[in-house]
Amino acid sequence: MAQRGHHLILLLVWLATWLTLARGETRYEKFLRQHVDYPKSSAPDSRTYCNQMMQRRGMTSAVCKFTNTFVHASATTITTVCGSGGTPASGDLRDSKASFALTTCRLQGGSQTPPCNYNADTSTQRIRIACVGGVPVHYDKSI
Template sequence: MTWVGDGFKRPPNKHLCCSPLICPIAVQGMSGCRSHGANRSPPPCPFLHFLPAAGRASSRGIMAQRGPHPTLLLVLLATCLALASGETRYEKFLRQHVDYPRTAAPDTRTYCNQMMQRRGMTSPVCKFTNTFVHASAASITTICGPGGAPAGGNLRDSTASFALTTCRLQGGSQRPPCNYNGGTSTQRIRIACDGGLPVHYDRAI
């Protein structure tokens, strides 16, 4: 899965989503799901367990009548993708750390509060800190090869600098609602690689 801004492209022969019949709000418009066998359905979205039965039954009718609220759709989609079974370490890295081109926002505080929620990092607890790299997945992946240098174990340091936005939780509690401030910089980064793909963001250097 390749994240592009706030959207994504699914790679050939590999699909990740919840069933549109079970998760009608979050995955409306998604064209396929990871194969679960000829006679098996993809897993339901976990957050639906917290909806009243009437709400689950009527969600499709509501969608047909009024359409999804854009913000709600993004939040539920991020949650669905984060919790759906089958997310690889590489896909998690893309979801949590790649935002290219950078999503427009009036300031870094707004950017961080929106992006941390949209990418599924504010539930069930608020993540303390997270860095978004504003570069394509392909350019970041080169760090695992000729674009990086060994830094011990499976860590590698980039030879190039990247535009970054680092979001930091304000206050001492990780209980939602989450409130973030952010800062921007252009720095080299250290990541962990596995099988030639980035799987963990370590830090800026």
């Protein structure tokens, strides 16, 4: 019975991955899903926030994403970094002129196999993002 349950879990993970790919998420849409939470979702504490958000946003299905930062600003505000609200760093990377409220979730423990358990750090910092076609497509780091 345990083996049957394992196969069912693998099937569900495969199905979730296939559905994500089938819906044709763009790099910009993926950036929004993984990094933008505005207004900030409520949770009793920052650890609970990270555990809930990482799961809700699909970053704990097959493997636990090691680290992820949520920016608590509107997509429009973050997108300004790709233009007048940012300065070139290198390649397609740009540094924000303004600081943003951030929550960084880091996987606790050594295994990236679900269930996933995260620690959280909150801060207000500038960000470095990659922009393509005038929109953010990758969160690089806080600076």
